[in-house]
Amino acid sequence: MTPLLEISDLRVEVEGREILRGLDLVIPAGETHAIMGPNGSGKSTLAYAIAGREGYEITGGSLRFRGEDIADWEPEQRARAGIFLAFQYPVEIPGVNNTYFLKAAVNETRKHRGEPELDAMDFLALMRRWVKELDFDPELIRRPVNAGFSGGEKKRNEILQMSVLEPTFAVLDETDSGLDIDALRIVADGVNRMRSPERGFLVITHYQRLLNHLVPDRVHVLRRGRIVESGGGEVALRLEAEGYGRATAPVGA
Amino acid sequence: MTACAPADARARMLALVPAGASASEERRRFVTGFFRRGGFPTRKDEDWRFSGFGALGRIRFQLVDAGSGVVEPWPGETAGEAVLVGGVPAEPALSPPGVRVESFRADAAPEDLFDRDPDGTLRPALPVFLADARDRLHRPGLDLAACFRHPLEMLNAGLFTGGAAVRVAAGVDSGPVLLRSVRGEDAGGAPGMLHPRFLVTLEPRSRATVIEIHEGRHASRQGWTNPSTVVRIGSGARLDYLRLSTETGGGSHTGRTTFHLDRDARVKSTVLSLGRMRHRHDATAVFRGEGSSASLNGLFVGAGRERAEHHTLVVHAARHATSRQLYKAVLADEARTVFDGQVVVAPGAAGSDASQSNRNLLLSDGARAHTQPRLEIHADDVKCAHGAAIGRLDEDALFYLRSRGLGALDSRDLLVEGFAGEIVEGVADERARTLTAASLARVRGRGR
Ligand SMILES: Nc1ncnc2c1ncn2[C@@H]1O[C@H](COP(=O)(O)OP(=O)(O)O)[C@@H](O)[C@H]1O
Ligand SMILES: [Mg+2]
Numbered sequence: 001m002t003p004l005l006e007i008s009d010l011r012v013e014v015e016g017r018e019i020l021r022g023l024d025l026v027i028p029a030g031e032t033h034a035i036m037g038p039n040g041s042g043k044s045t046l047a048y049a050i051a052g053r054e055g056y057e058i059t060g061g062s063l064r065f066r067g068e069d070i071a072d073w074e075p076e077q078r079a080r081a082g083i084f085l086a087f088q089y090p091v092e093i094p095g096v097n098n099t100y101f102l103k104a105a106v107n108e109t110r111k112h113r114g115e116p117e118l119d120a121m122d123f124l125a126l127m128r129r130w131v132k133e134l135d136f137d138p139e140l141i142r143r144p145v146n147a148g149f150s151g152g153e154k155k156r157n158e159i160l161q162m163s164v165l166e167p168t169f170a171v172l173d174e175t176d177s178g179l180d181i182d183a184l185r186i187v188a189d190g191v192n193r194m195r196s197p198e199r200g201f202l203v204i205t206h207y208q209r210l211l212n213h214l215v216p217d218r219v220h221v222l223r224r225g226r227i228v229e230s231g232g233g234e235v236a237l238r239l240e241a242e243g244y245g246r247a248t249a250p251v252g253a
Numbered sequence: 254m255t256a257c258a259p260a261d262a263r264a265r266m267l268a269l270v271p272a273g274a275s276a277s278e279e280r281r282r283f284v285t286g287f288f289r290r291g292g293f294p295t296r297k298d299e300d301w302r303f304s305g306f307g308a309l310g311r312i313r314f315q316l317v318d319a320g321s322g323v324v325e326p327w328p329g330e331t332a333g334e335a336v337l338v339g340g341v342p343a344e345p346a347l348s349p350p351g352v353r354v355e356s357f358r359a360d361a362a363p364e365d366l367f368d369r370d371p372d373g374t375l376r377p378a379l380p381v382f383l384a385d386a387r388d389r390l391h392r393p394g395l396d397l398a399a400c401f402r403h404p405l406e407m408l409n410a411g412l413f414t415g416g417a418a419v420r421v422a423a424g425v426d427s428g429p430v431l432l433r434s435v436r437g438e439d440a441g442g443a444p445g446m447l448h449p450r451f452l453v454t455l456e457p458r459s460r461a462t463v464i465e466i467h468e469g470r471h472a473s474r475q476g477w478t479n480p481s482t483v484v485r486i487g488s489g490a491r492l493d494y495l496r497l498s499t500e501t502g503g504g505s506h507t508g509r510t511t512f513h514l515d516r517d518a519r520v521k522s523t524v525l526s527l528g529r530m531r532h533r534h535d536a537t538a539v540f541r542g543e544g545s546s547a548s549l550n551g552l553f554v555g556a557g558r559e560r561a562e563h564h565t566l567v568v569h570a571a572r573h574a575t576s577r578q579l580y581k582a583v584l585a586d587e588a589r590t591v592f593d594g595q596v597v598v599a600p601g602a603a604g605s606d607a608s609q610s611n612r613n614l615l616l617s618d619g620a621r622a623h624t625q626p627r628l629e630i631h632a633d634d635v636k637c638a639h640g641a642a643i644g645r646l647d648e649d650a651l652f653y654l655r656s657r658g659l660g661a662l663d664s665r666d667l668l669v670e671g672f673a674g675e676i677v678e679g680v681a682d683e684r685a686r687t688l689t690a691a692s693l694a695r696v697r698g699r700g701r
Contacts (some may be wrong), residue, residue: 051656054648079658091653095671095678104667105657112658144671145653161657 002067004029004169004200005050011060012042012049012225019045021225022061025202027169032191032201034211036236037222038244043204044088046222047173050202051085052078065169079105080112082168086158086175088204093145098157099127101145102164109165130163133193134186151178159190166194171202176210188213208240262310263288269316271359271414283411287404294404303562303591303623304533306505312475316340316414317437317445322469324435329684331464332428335417339437340449342415351425352461356417403535405507409448409481416450419463423487427461429682436469436478436500444475451482455490457515462493464682465510471502471530482510486518488542493521497685500528509535514574516542523680524551524563527692532561540567540574540602551580552676554692555588555620562591565609569597569632573604581676582613583669584620585696594639595627602632609639614646614672616696662698669693 005027012020019042027033037043048056049063052075063071070078093101106126107117118126131138136156146154155175162170175187191201191214203214211219211233219236221229223244229235263285270280293310294301301307319339327334332349335342335356342356421427432451439445455461465482478500486492498506506528512520526532538547553561567576582590592611613622624641646668654664670693677689 053652053656074661075652075655076658076660076664079656085656087653087656091647091649093647093650093653093668093671095674096654096667101654101657101659101667104659104663105654108658108660165657 001028003027003064004031004066005202006064006067007061009061010046010049010058010063012045013057013059014045014055018059019225020049023222023226025220025227027200027202029200030195030197031217032195032203032214034203034205034216034219034236035222036205036219036239041222042225043222044173045225047085047088047171047202047204050078050171051075051083076108079165079167080109082109084162084165084167084170086155086162086170086172088173088175088177090146090149090154090158092147092149094147096145098141098143098145099124102127102141102161105161106164126164130160134160134163134190136160152180152183155179156183156186159187163190163194168198169200169202170194171204173204174206175203176205176207184210185213208236211236262292265313266408266412269412271412277360280411283407287407287411290404290407292404300403300564300593303593305531305560306507306533309477309505312444312477314446314477315440315443316412317447318440319414319437321437322435324433325468327431327433327684329431329682330429331431333419333430335419335432337415337417337434337449340414340416340434340447342417343435346417349428349430351422352427352430353420353422354417354430356415358415359413403509405479406481406509409450409479409509412446413448413450413481416452418452418454419461420454421456421459421461421490423456424458425456425460427459427463429462429464432463432465432482434465434467434478434480436467436471436476439472439476444473444477445471446477446479449478449480451480453482453484453492455484455486455492455518457487458489459487460491462495462681464495464497464685466497466499467506467508467528468499469501471500471504474503476502476504478504478506478508480508482508484510484512484520486512486514486520486545488516488518490515491519493681494523495680495682495685496522496524496534497688498526498528498530498532498534499688500530502529504530505533506530507533509537511537511539512547513539513541514545514547516571517544518542519546521548521679522550523676523685524549525677525680525685525689526551526553526561526563527688529557529559531559533564534562535564535566537566538568538576540569540571540576543571544573545571546575546577548577549580550578550676550679552673552689553582553584553590554673554689554696555582555590556585556695557588558586559588560590562593564591564593564595566595567597567607568599569602569605569607569635570599572602573606574602575606576608578609578611579676580611581672582622583616583673583693583696584613584622585616587617587619587621589621590623592622592624592641593627594625596629596637596639598630598632598635598637600631603634605632606636608637611641612672613643614669615643616646616669666693666697669696 007025010023103123295307319341322338333354335346346354346356348354434449551563594609596607598605611624622643626639
């Protein structure tokens with residue numbers, strides 16, 4: 001069966017500097033993979049390349065989603081096709097209302113799928129359900145997007161958006177960083193609730209503790225723009241105990 | 254400095270001073286004084302160094318025809334209303350209970366709308382209001398007089414043919430009061446000028462919402478509208494003030510609003526410069542009583558070769574007053590804007606708290622914004638902050654929106670609306686929101 005995400009020999013340049021240097025990663029539908037790696041190893045670059053951020057230029061290799069080469073797709077095309085990125089640093093957008101924004105986003109995706117748009121009432125009901133489910137402060141959804149949110153509130157807002165948008169494939173870029181144990185559980189539950197045979201997740205994290213709540217099918221170690229080690233949960237445990245020393249030993253060039 | 258005040262220009266302007274009543278001699282003095290001080294401002298004057306208004310001095314203006322414009326019905330809800338067409342009353346004004354709204358011709362201004370001194374003499378006479386403020390606020394070591402030497406204010410005081418006045422009685426809540434000035438037709442083909450004058454008085458502990466709007470089309474790019482509004486806010490009174498200029502035709506619009514605040518008085522002012530014009534608006538707030546506060550806000554949406562300048566002057570002449578300024582501009586094509594924000598904290602005005610922010614969004618390479626904060630602090634124990642930003646749409650924010658499925662153009666429009674929204678969201682008036690949305694629609698898709 002065609003994997004959900006299939007990345008082979010991917011090379012990505014940012015401002016003329018090669019950051020991803022021949023990265024291979026295959027995530028079949030129904031699986032959750034984790035990526036760990038030291039700061040600056042290219043984790044966020046991978047996340048942005050998948051989401052289609054301008055300036056992250058694919059100079060080699062391929063990036064396939066459900067068998068289609070999406071390297072030239074606009075970010076909104078990818079989003080409407082079911083790709084979601086939970087940002088490491090969610091952006092504050094003063095003046096743009098959270099609820100309004102999310103309703104527009106949901107309806108873009110629905111239009112794309114040929115489904116009728118949600119009206120204000122239906123959408124509010126949907127929001128209310130998720131706000132309760134995720135223990136999100138209802139006041140925040142009336143505010144401008146992420147404006148004045150605490151770090152934890154921003155991360156929860158990412159999970160709220162993910163839940164409402166129901167993507168097929170989601171990348172979570174250090175969504176667990178800076179969260180206390182309760183918030184961490186909410187994030188993990190948010191993902192676990194969505195896991196299904198059709199969906200896939202790529203969870204970027206520094207900490208093994210998230211993986212206690214969100215057990216991955218595979219763990220990869222990223223180092224200098226390449227996957228240098230892959231395995232089961234034991235990889236994460238070992239990294240936690242030993243640090244990146246072993247995995248970061250020079251591999252290849 | 255007399256180069257731009259030729260004798261024939263003075264004679265022309267003097268001939269236009271409306272006749273009648275005891276006021277006319279005083280008003281001749283104003284027009285004469287205006288020319289004595291140098292006539293139309295030039296770029297050599299500090300307050301005018303960005304402006305292209307000097308050309309006004311070379312135009313042979315006539316006053317626009319009185320009463321000759323078309324008045325469209327106002328869709329929003331209003332409690333009181335005064336309408337001027339071509340600078341004079343168009344229809345009887347409408348006054349809600351506890352509020353006097355009157356429109357008048359210059360030769361028959363209703364004197365009892367103004368304050369009386371204890372000895373019974375009228376004070377201030379309308380045209381000398383600013384001079385009065387200047388004298389009362391004088392402090393050793395501080396040249397406040399310079400702040401009030403606004404040449405076009407003097408010209409308005411000399412040449413206004415009519416206006417409207419609102420007086421809200423103590424403790425009354427006025428509801429929305431509309432002051433409309435519709436530009437008249439140009440007389441006999443000569444470039445028209447218009448000098449409407451508004452006076453708003455809030456007695457102690459009253460509340461009012463005043464919406465001032467300038468509408469109509471200038472027959473040529475040489476047209477000129479030069480309105481003045483003077484507002485007195487009594488102790489503990491609160492004013493919500495909205496000023497819309499939506500004139501079109503590419504002429505000049507130079508307007509002023511001056512707020513005088515007594516003890517614990519409050520004003521929130523929002524100035525929307527939306528017309529297809531060359532704009533200038535001066536907002537002045539003078540804190541005369543302790544604990545008063547002003548929030549001055551403004552928005553310009555410009556495309557083509559439109560211009561807008563927003564000048565502010567906040568005078569902290571009493572203790573523990575608070576001022577907040579937020580001015581923004583959205584600029585497409587070759588639109589240009591200037592923000593010139595002056596804050597003066599007078600000697601002894603301890604506990605003053607002033608902040609000022611100017612933010613400009615450029616949607617094209619040809620757009621330009623200039624910002625100039627001028628802070629003069631003559632007291633201790635004062636908080637004073639200012640900030641300015643001139644920039645493009647935030648790329649991070651654009652990507653964030655697009656990564657959720659919003660199209661590139663929609664994302665841009667949403668960010669532009671959000672940027673302007675910070676000024677408009679507190680405005681209750683439906684028409685103002687509609688007009689702002691229409692202005693923003695003109696800069697749609699120009700995000701790059
Ligand atoms: N927008 C950018 N401009 C310049 N350099 C960048 C940019 N984004 C990432 N980099 C560089 O790419 C490398 C990888 O960064 P990143 O992907 O953020 O790493 P990680 O998420 O693993 O910490 C770093 O050296 C970083 O400095
Ligand atoms: Mg990162």
